[in-house]
Amino acid sequence: MARPGLVVAVSLWCLTLASSPCATASSPDWCRLALPLRAEVSRYRPIVNRVLQYVLHGPYKGRTWAELARFTDTFGSRLAGTANLEDAIDYVTGKLRAENLDRVHGERVEFTGWQRSNESAWLVRPRVKNLAMLGLGGSVNTSSEGIKAGVVVVTSFDDLANKSSQVKGKIVVYNQPYVSYGETVVYRSRGASAASKYGAVAALIRSITPFSLNTPHAGQQRYSDGVRPIPVACITVEDAELLDRMYRRGIELEILLKMDSKFFPNAKSRNTVAEIKGTTHPEKIVLVSGHLDSWDVGQGAMDDGGGAFISWNSLVVLKNLGLRPRRTIRCLLWTAEEEGLIGAQAYLKGHKSELDKFNLVIESDEGTFQPYGIEFHGSKNAACIMNEIAGLFESINATKMVLSKENVGSDIEVFENINIPGASLLNRNEKYFWYHHTEADTMAVEDPDSLDLNTAMFALISYIVADLFVDLPKS
Amino acid sequence: MARPGLVVAVSLWCLTLASSPCATASSPDWCRLALPLRAEVSRYRPIVNRVLQYVLHGPYKGRTWAELARFTDTFGSRLAGTANLEDAIDYVTGKLRAENLDRVHGERVEFTGWQRSNESAWLVRPRVKNLAMLGLGGSVNTSSEGIKAGVVVVTSFDDLANKSSQVKGKIVVYNQPYVSYGETVVYRSRGASAASKYGAVAALIRSITPFSLNTPHAGQQRYSDGVRPIPVACITVEDAELLDRMYRRGIELEILLKMDSKFFPNAKSRNTVAEIKGTTHPEKIVLVSGHLDSWDVGQGAMDDGGGAFISWNSLVVLKNLGLRPRRTIRCLLWTAEEEGLIGAQAYLKGHKSELDKFNLVIESDEGTFQPYGIEFHGSKNAACIMNEIAGLFESINATKMVLSKENVGSDIEVFENINIPGASLLNRNEKYFWYHHTEADTMAVEDPDSLDLNTAMFALISYIVADLFVDLPKS
Known part of the structure; x- marks a missing residue:
């Protein structure tokens, strides 16, 4: 799916209101970030360099693409309610366990599934x-x-x-x-x-x-x-x-339309969870996510295999580099997004008691094309911190920061709606809707280098926010 | 179809070898066109302006597109050997007669037809x-x-x-x-x-x-x-x-392939002919052409409805403006091009006795996108004349002239192979092969203004060559 207000399509106001446009991460006039906090963010520069080196030029180079290709080639489309999606979830769960991520598990979701059968439309007259x-x-x-x-x-x-x-x-x-x-x-x-x-x-x-x-x-x-x-x-x-x-x-004109499909009232699936447990505030959460389910056409490589795979690969990158932040980074691979954010809604309902501990919810569901910055939805004070973080991505030309008035995700909108800050990557997704929900949603859309950039940015944004001395301010 | 050596794909040498590149129609060094001939070509400028005005801004504006839309919407794909193509040929023949073009008729072609039936391919393992x-x-x-x-x-x-x-x-x-x-x-x-x-x-x-x-x-x-x-x-x-x-x-990997099709040994179709009969040398011919048949997928709007329709509409334009040249302009709407230039080959065989009277064969079978000049295959002396003609298209930015070492058409290659000069339009067909021989070959590819430009250029090139005092030199 894609949220209706996707950045390619709606007007957004840019954080940088001064002369410098939002293409740079220089602080806007109204950002009065305390100097120690600015200094703290800038101290992550060596970690930024290390992660970028590891993912873009080191041992992890090309791995997100290779993992995603193997996954989509093996399972193809993954409609919620099908055994194929459940097999795909088992496969990913196995991957997460093999990577020794923390607390790998599934969380049950129930819903009414829908599955197409034979269908056709013919113009029969004239x-x-x-x-x-x-x-x-x-x-x-x-x-x-x-x-x-x-x-x-x-x-x-x-x-x-x-x-x-x-x-x-x-x-x-x-x-x-x-x-x-x-x-x-x-x-x-x-x-x-x-x-x-x-x-x-x-x-x-x-x-x-x-x-x-x-x-x-x-x-x-x-x-x-x-x-x-x-x-x-x-x-x-x-x-x-x-x-x-x-x-x-x-x-x-006369048309003959035949459509057949089935509803499954008690379909079951799972949200898939993995964590890097925080060192000093394990109860505080930065959530990074994409959805594993897809429509039943195409291979679900773009929507949202890419988003799901940069999410869990970003945790593996941090794990491999021994980067464990103060707060917990929780990876969520949603299910049944396409049927209406069903997995995310179930998760929200089941985790009410800890939602006040959520610092930031991140999602990728609008393509994993070449990223050029961060799109953020939350308070101006939080945006100022995100702006500082975006400034760290100078070497990969991804320093843009856009503060959106609207939700910046589809699944995560359920969190954004209750005032939890949300973020996604700005990426060159001008052609996203050429492929969206079609047979053309395949690995041909995905580029290895762009996926590396997305994985690295997801790893770094979630790590830095999860590791900062201060929580991301909600107001 | 499209000839393998389509200009988007192969290296061509440019007529203009001097400092000025081939983007302009200034005469190349080796063109020593007699001054009276240069003057003669330039005297067609008022006619060029008149035709451009009539087609681009006057009563004919948008008509080629409207005619092509009505035609493809009515008949859809037109595979050679089908009754549908024959109905489509009848329809166009009726149009040509209604426009009072000269000598409107069909010329019979026989061939072995082929028609797909049910077919499918499935990966069945893994x-x-x-x-x-x-x-x-x-x-x-x-x-x-x-x-x-x-x-x-x-x-x-x-x-x-x-x-x-x-x-x-x-x-x-x-x-x-x-x-x-x-x-x-x-x-x-x-x-x-x-x-x-x-x-x-x-x-x-x-x-x-x-x-x-x-x-x-x-x-x-x-x-x-x-x-x-x-x-x-x-x-x-x-x-x-x-x-x-x-x-x-x-x-x-294991694949299950099912294919069924039929061969028709005695399929029949027609090349469709219309003329503007020449005033002083009616036996001399400038041929302007496209093919009416198409593959069985898509609507055959681009390949080659556009080419066929700019061909016959260019004659209608000349007729409506009372422009009757010295030589005859003959419009040929080929059949069974897709099966291997069958209509053109039959025509060549049936018209051997008059081939020495052919001054120029023109074709459009590589898209009717925005034209920017003329592609020509023939002698340098003839190319010099074509270069002068291209120079007349300054007001529509279509003055480029490329002298090709190879054939510049598919159907007309049968004529080019026996040393008859050939021409086609250079046009912005970079995306031609996105649509080529697919379900996406529809009216959505065709642009009204571009079709007008193509029609006008076809009318003018064929008129001027057919009207010049000299024949286009073959050496």
Whole structure:
């Protein structure tokens, strides 16, 4: 998944309000960080150099990519609720144990799973054309004969409202332009409900992407309360445009849609946990995370194999280098993120008593492309410290610090929502949504050097925050 | 299709050998064009302005795109040998007649057609994974149970030779890197034969493309004489890399390949012809062309709907503006290009007696992206004239002239091979092979303004060459 407000897509205010733009880590005017604290952060410079040397040029070079490749090549996609995901979790758990990380274990999560079966969409009038498609997570099925119906093409919710009188008994095709993921994904998540309100029998949504090679994108959707649930799938940008052109010419279109899937009311999975236990404040937590589950298309290499693997590899790097901080670094490999942050929500519920000990929650779920800094969500005082830390990444050109008004993760938003500071890496993820939730989410997206940079930065940010004399201030 | 030596891929020598590079149309040192001829070419400037005004800003603006969209939306892919292509040819023929072009007719072509039926490839060991694939044109079938066999992955013909002792009874997977279309397409065209020589039972070729979203590419292949024909298909870049990684790890791979297709020994189609008959030398010909057939995936909008449509629209533009040149401009919309220039070869055979009257053959089969000049294959003396003509396209930044040592077209190569000058447009087709022979060859690739520029340039180049006082010199 990806949070709607992903940094490629939304406006963020930059920490550096003075003349110098946020490309450098020079302190902004309003940062009045006590000199001893600035000095303390700068004292981590030798550790920064040591970790970067070890991961970028030393024995760990290329290892995150190699581990991720072996993992995704072995298991492929890892839909929550499948035995394949559980096997994949066992495999990673074994890795974490073999690395002698602390307190390696799984924490049970229960949920209603969903799994696609046979599905297809065909334009049958005025000509026969297969429409590449992916049923959306949580969609209801058609009958086995499918739904054959006329078509109304709309380009927005407003356009749907204008054409509402024509919609009854029809399949609504959304050909909304792509603006940004955050602004456009509402058509995927709410398009079926909006169409059903006017009596549509199914909805086909143009995939949420700025670029397509006739590529359908999967994703989750939810029915609004009180509307009749109708089958809903994503089709390709190209086919949505084709249908729109034909519709505008006044051609009567008919589509045959067949969708079959199963719901599993008592699906079980696990969040996977490993730690480097803190020396003096083991009860205080810096959490570093990604999700192990994926959609059922592609190989889940980018979303979110990369994020999960830089998370646990960052702990292995620290362990190998004997770097044990004052506080505990806890690695969380979430499950069932794609179905709606189910693993993270279960974790929050199960760990209420210790949440006040959480100093920082870190996540990578927006690509592990070349990083160029830190995105942070929290207080300005905490941001000033993060800014100092970002300044340590000069040698890898990753000193940018952006203080976001919004959540900076998907799973970790459950923590951010209760005022726990959140962080992720800024990375060159301009093409993230080309691959997102498609068959093209494979190892071809992942670059060994970029993964090394991500692993090293995750190791260093979590280590420094976990080791500082002061907690990250919440206000 | 695309000729292997497409300009994006091969080194060409530039006409302008002097200090000024070939970006301008200034005459090269060795061009000693007689002043009256230079003056004559420059006298076409008002006509150039008139045609550009009419197509880019006047009543014809956007029409090529609109015509092409309506055509591809109506017919979709147009595989040679299908009724759909014949319907599409009827449709275009009707258009040409409605425009009152001269001598509109079809010329019969016979050939052995090939049509894919059900096909699939699955990795079945060590895990089950669908491999997106497209059987290659002319491939033999598997039995209905398919071929289940172990796998040898190679990265080149040399690598295949090194591993030849392991190949017997196996499926050979080619994971050759993409260098250029011209250099890499030999794996598609000859990979099956090379593998069969060592006893392989089937071959799977990494698709010939620099970029993929798990996109399989179709194409033609040919068996060498004397080898046992084995089934052959293209798989995706991503899957070829996946199989290669697993193979290198020593994992035993097994693939189940099922392919079914039909050969039609007596398929019939037509080359489509229209003319603007010359005023004083109607027997002399400037030919302007593209092919109407396509592969059976995608919509054939780029390959080669665009090329065919700028060809016939360029005649309509001239007709509408009352521009009738001294020589005849003949529009040829080839058939069965994808199966190996079958329409063009039949045409050559049927028109032997008039070939000495052909002044120039023009083709567009490498995309109708933004044009920036002319690519020419012929004598230096002719090139000097083409250079003068290119100079007329200053206002649209399309003055570049490249004299190619190789053929500059696919269909027209049959004419170029017998010393008839050939020309095509240079255009910004860097991404051509992203879409080539895939489901992504749709109207989304085509841009209205670029199509206008292509149509206008085709109209003007063919008009000026057809109208000059001198024939284009062959030596």
